[in-house]
Amino acid sequence: MSHLYFGGADVVELAEKYGTPLYITDEKRLIENFRSYRTAFDDYDYNTDIYYAVKANGNLAILKLLAREGAGADVFSTGELQLTKLAGIERRKTLFNGNSKSDDDLIAAVESGVRVSVDSYDELNALASVSEQLGAEVEIAIRVNPDISADVNPKIATGLKESKFGIPYKDVMKICRAAHSMRNISLRGLHCHIGSQILDVSVFGDAADKMLNLVASLHEAGIELEFVDLGGGLGIGYRPEERAIAPTPAELRDAISPAFERKKAAGIAPKLILEPGRSIVGSASILVSRVNAVKHAYKNFVAIDAGFNLLIRPVMYDAYHEVVVANRYSEPCTELYTIVGPICEAGDIIARDRLLPEVKRGDLIAILDTGAYGFSMSSQYNGRPRCAEVLVRDGHADLIRERESFEDLLRNQKVPARLR
Numbered sequence: 001m002s003h004l005y006f007g008g009a010d011v012v013e014l015a016e017k018y019g020t021p022l023y024i025t026d027e028k029r030l031i032e033n034f035r036s037y038r039t040a041f042d043d044y045d046y047n048t049d050i051y052y053a054v055k056a057n058g059n060l061a062i063l064k065l066l067a068r069e070g071a072g073a074d075v076f077s078t079g080e081l082q083l084t085k086l087a088g089i090e091r092r093k094t095l096f097n098g099n100s101k102s103d104d105d106l107i108a109a110v111e112s113g114v115r116v117s118v119d120s121y122d123e124l125n126a127l128a129s130v131s132e133q134l135g136a137e138v139e140i141a142i143r144v145n146p147d148i149s150a151d152v153n154p155k156i157a158t159g160l161k162e163s164k165f166g167i168p169y170k171d172v173m174k175i176c177r178a179a180h181s182m183r184n185i186s187l188r189g190l191h192c193h194i195g196s197q198i199l200d201v202s203v204f205g206d207a208a209d210k211m212l213n214l215v216a217s218l219h220e221a222g223i224e225l226e227f228v229d230l231g232g233g234l235g236i237g238y239r240p241e242e243r244a245i246a247p248t249p250a251e252l253r254d255a256i257s258p259a260f261e262r263k264k265a266a267g268i269a270p271k272l273i274l275e276p277g278r279s280i281v282g283s284a285s286i287l288v289s290r291v292n293a294v295k296h297a298y299k300n301f302v303a304i305d306a307g308f309n310l311l312i313r314p315v316m317y318d319a320y321h322e323v324v325v326a327n328r329y330s331e332p333c334t335e336l337y338t339i340v341g342p343i344c345e346a347g348d349i350i351a352r353d354r355l356l357p358e359v360k361r362g363d364l365i366a367i368l369d370t371g372a373y374g375f376s377m378s379s380q381y382n383g384r385p386r387c388a389e390v391l392v393r394d395g396h397a398d399l400i401r402e403r404e405s406f407e408d409l410l411r412n413q414k415v416p417a418r419l420r
C-alpha cells in the first residue's frame with residue numbers, strides 16, 4: 001500500500017504519531033513560495049517589500065520562518081500585530097490594516113511604531129487624536145477603494161465600489177489633503193487590495209494604473225508619497241486544471257510594471273509593497289483526517305473527523321480542495337465519494353463527487369492546499385477542540401501547535417455562583 005509523502009515525511013506515520021485531524025506544513029515549500037516573490041521582485045527597480053498577510057496563517061513558527069526570510073507583515077488586528085512582534089518581523093515593515101479599528105487598536109499601532117492603513121475619515125481623526133495624546137507621529141497610508149472588479153467569489157472581492165473597504169476613489173485626493181495637513185500624521189502611501197484568489201493578473205495592472213494616477217495627482221498637488229501597496233490576492237491552483245494556469249509572482253510583476261514604467265518617465269517612482277497571503281502559505285499545508293464511516297446512501301458518503309470547524313473554505317466560498325487517500329495513495333481511483341465532516345449541519349461538505357480508491361473506515365483523507373485560511377479560520381463549534389499542527393522539513397516533524405483539549409473548551413467560561 002503506497003503512502004502519501006509531504007515535506008519528505010510519511011503522512012500515515014505522522015497521523016499515527018500526532019493523531020488526527022492534523023495540519024502538516026512543508027517548510028521548504030513555504031520558503032520556496034516566499035522566495036519566488038523575492039526572485040521576481042528583487043531586481044525590479046521599484047524596491048519592493050513583501051508584507052506577508054498574517055490572516056492567511058498566523059502560526060508563530062511560520063511567521064518566524066518568514067521573518068527570517070525578510071518578510072514584512074500585513075496585520076489586521078492587535079492580536080496579529082503582537083504575533084508579528086513575537087516573530088521578530090520589523091515594525092518598519094508592518095502595516096496595520098482594517099476597516100474597523102478601536103482606540104485600543106490605534107494606540108497599539110502608534111505605540112508599536114508601525115504604519116497604519118487608514119480606512120475612513122473617522123479613523124483618520126481618531127488616529128490624529130491618539131497620536132497627539134501619545135506625543136508620537138504616525139506614518140499612514142490611505143486605503144483606496146479602486147472600484148475594480150476581479151473575477152472571484154463575491155465574498156472575497158474587496159475592491160468593488162460597494163465593498164466595505166477603503167475610501168471611494170473620487171474622495172481620495174480630499175482625504176489625502178486633510179491627512180497631509182494634520183499634525184502627528186505623516187502621509188506616506190496609498191494602499192488597496194482588490195480581492196483574493198485572482199487567477200487573471202491583468203486586474204493588478206488596472207489597480208496599479210489607478211493607484212499611480214492618484215500618486216501623480218498628489219504629486220501635482222505638492223504631496224509626495226513614498227509607497228504604493230497593491231495588497232495581496234494572487235491566486236493558486238486548487239483544481240487540477242488550475243495548476244497549469246495559476247499565475248506566478250513573475251507574472252504579477254509583469255502585469256504591474258507597465259503602470260510603474262509609464263509614471264517613471266514623469267519622475268514618479270514610489271516603492272512597491274505587496275501583501276500576499278494565500279500564494280505564500282496555501283500550497284504549503286495539508287489537512288489530514290481519519291475516516292469514521294463510509295455510507296452508501298443517496299451518495300457514497302465518506303465521513304471524516306475534520307469539518308468546517310477546521311476548514312471552512314468549501315462551505316463559505318464553495319472552494320475546491322483536492323483530496324487524496326493518504327494510505328492508498330497510488331491505488332486506482334474507482335469510486336465516486338462525497339467527503340463530509342462531523343459537524344451537525346447538512347452543509348458540512350468538504351468535497352463533492354470525487355473519484356478515489358475504495359475508502360474504508362480508518363483510512364486517511366488528506367485535503368490539499370489548506371495552508372491559507374485553513375487553521376486561521378477554525379473554530380470550536382460543536383464542542384470540538386482545535387487540532388494540532390506540525391512543521392516538516394526533510395522528513396523530520398516538529399509540533400508547532402498542540403492539539404486543544406477539553407480544558408480549552410472550558411477556558412474563560414464562568415458559572416455564576418447561583419448556578420453552582
Ligand code: LLP
Pocket residue numbers: 053056074097156158192193195196197231232233234275276277278279313317372373
Ligand atoms: N491584504 C489585504 C488588505 C487583505 O484583505 C488580504 C486578504 C490580503 C492582503 C491577502 O490576500 P491573499 O494574498 O491571501 O489573497 N478567507 C478567504 C480569503 C479572504 C481574504 C481576505 N483578505 C479565503 O479563504 O479564500
